[in-house]
Amino acid sequence: MQKEDLTDVLRKHPFVGDLEKQYLQLLVGCAKNVHFQEGEYLCHEGEAADSFFLIRTGRVAVEIHAGHKGKRRIQTVGPGEVLGWSWLISPYRWHFDGCAVAEVRALTLDGKCLRTKCDKDHDFGYEMLKRLSHVFQSRMEATRLQLLDVYGTR
Amino acid sequence: MNQTAVGEVEKLVDPMLPQLMSIRKTVWETDDTFTIQLEKADHYDAEFTFLPGQFNMLYVFGMGESALSISSDPLKPGTLAHTIHRVGTVTTALSQMKRGDVIGVRGPYGTNWPIEKANGLDVCIVAGGIGLAPLRPALYSLFRRRRDYGRILLLYGARSPLDLLYRVELEQWSKLYDVEVLVTVDRSDSTWKGYIGVVPSLFMYIKLDARATIAMVCGPEVMMQYTIAEILRRGIPPEQIYLSMERNMNCAVGFCGHCQYGPKFICKDGPVFGYPHISHLFEKKEI
Numbered sequence: 001m002q003k004e005d006l007t008d009v010l011r012k013h014p015f016v017g018d019l020e021k022q023y024l025q026l027l028v029g030c031a032k033n034v035h036f037q038e039g040e041y042l043c044h045e046g047e048a049a050d051s052f053f054l055i056r057t058g059r060v061a062v063e064i065h066a067g068h069k070g071k072r073r074i075q076t077v078g079p080g081e082v083l084g085w086s087w088l089i090s091p092y093r094w095h096f097d098g099c100a101v102a103e104v105r106a107l108t109l110d111g112k113c114l115r116t117k118c119d120k121d122h123d124f125g126y127e128m129l130k131r132l133s134h135v136f137q138s139r140m141e142a143t144r145l146q147l148l149d150v151y152g153t154r
Numbered sequence: 155m156n157q158t159a160v161g162e163v164e165k166l167v168d169p170m171l172p173q174l175m176s177i178r179k180t181v182w183e184t185d186d187t188f189t190i191q192l193e194k195a196d197h198y199d200a201e202f203t204f205l206p207g208q209f210n211m212l213y214v215f216g217m218g219e220s221a222l223s224i225s226s227d228p229l230k231p232g233t234l235a236h237t238i239h240r241v242g243t244v245t246t247a248l249s250q251m252k253r254g255d256v257i258g259v260r261g262p263y264g265t266n267w268p269i270e271k272a273n274g275l276d277v278c279i280v281a282g283g284i285g286l287a288p289l290r291p292a293l294y295s296l297f298r299r300r301r302d303y304g305r306i307l308l309l310y311g312a313r314s315p316l317d318l319l320y321r322v323e324l325e326q327w328s329k330l331y332d333v334e335v336l337v338t339v340d341r342s343d344s345t346w347k348g349y350i351g352v353v354p355s356l357f358m359y360i361k362l363d364a365r366a367t368i369a370m371v372c373g374p375e376v377m378m379q380y381t382i383a384e385i386l387r388r389g390i391p392p393e394q395i396y397l398s399m400e401r402n403m404n405c406a407v408g409f410c411g412h413c414q415y416g417p418k419f420i421c422k423d424g425p426v427f428g429y430p431h432i433s434h435l436f437e438k439k440e441i
Contacts, residue, residue: 061350073342076350078359101347138355141380145352146340150374151283151313 049086058104087111172258206291213258282373364389
């Protein structure tokens with residue numbers, strides 16, 4: 001896909017769509033389109049988190065291994081959302097598995113490439129961090145609510 | 155005392171007198187939630203009528219009473235039903251009753267979902283857990299006059315796929331009545347292909363015409379709190395948001411004060427409230 005096309009795709013994604021043009025250009029240099037069939041894994045726990053995903057279509061299940069209880073799906077990430085922030089936080093390792101539960105189209109952004117650009121241009125880095133902080137906050141709120149087990153009496 | 159006054163006196167007395175009804179059928183929805191269908195067991199001739207969102211007091215003789223939402227179609231005579239979460243003495247006793255067993259029923263009580271006000275609007279129904287039960291009569295009412303409403307969205311969350319109520323109906327509603335149904339669960343194994351996460355997160359996947367949408371919300375209070383924050387963030391005006399509240403009830407007619415919620419009584423001022431009427435109370439931990 002041409003860079004012009006990637007810019008259009010990025011513009012349509014809520015996470016980065018309203019970024020200033022020069023920042024979008026920085027992102028385009030680190031982005032590529034990816035596609036996963038149902039059942040394919042986008043990432044595995046413990047592996048190097050050298051990228052993250054902006055989901056365009058489909059749904060990814062976040063899985064954790066719960067010892068003898070086996071795999072547990074604790075969240076799904078869908079269109080317009082972001083999968084992964086470990087690319088930003090040392091030691092840059094995935095903390096969960098990500099499995100496509102429906103055919104997924106996404107943009108993947110090279111974490112190392114983006115970190116370098118964030119280090120060089122702190123305004124850009126701050127902008128990315130602000131956006132990711134919003135993701136952190138909403139995930140934390142959702143996790144708190146899940147922990148409350150509001151529907152359960154057991 | 156004039157005729158009206160006499161009528162009022164009668165109303166004050168009659169609401170405490172249960173009608174006798176018998177269990178027609180019990181359907182287990184999940185491993186701890188069941189629906190009982192009731193039929194008349196006494197000599198009252200009048201058909202039992204109610205509005206969507208109202209509740210009854212069900213009396214298990216020798217055990218006690220419990221306030222329970224009606225979950226059946228208000229426009230389908232003779233099908234009165236309650237979907238009940240087995241959590242205490244009375245609900246456990248109800249779960250063990252057999253066809254033909256008789257209980258006392260007082261009601262219907264309380265306010266109703268604003269079905270008429272939804273005319274011409276999109277309707278966004280948000281339910282969590284057993285909260286889908288009091289919203290089911292509202293859905294049935296909307297389906298009766300489907301063309302009078304715009305989009306109908308149902309966002310529904312439960313603990314796990316096994317805890318989902320009305321699983322067959324959820325699919326039927328989507329196909330037969332053009333309802334956009336989004337279901338999410340808090341956790342699951344890999345057999346579940348749907349959404350996993352809390353109910354408010356489902357708003358990420360829908361687009362709303364906020365000014366032309368009315369929202370009806372029922373579920374655990376903390377879930378409603380986060381849901382309403384999300385609804386307001388989407389731009390739906392507070393006066394177009396309705397929610398159903400729950401408190402322990404005793405008399406159900408506003409005498410005893412068990413269900414007092416600030417200056418309101420859930421039993422007679424609610425359970426369905428317009429959000430502006432209780433927004434100042436909603437996040438107060440003391441109430």
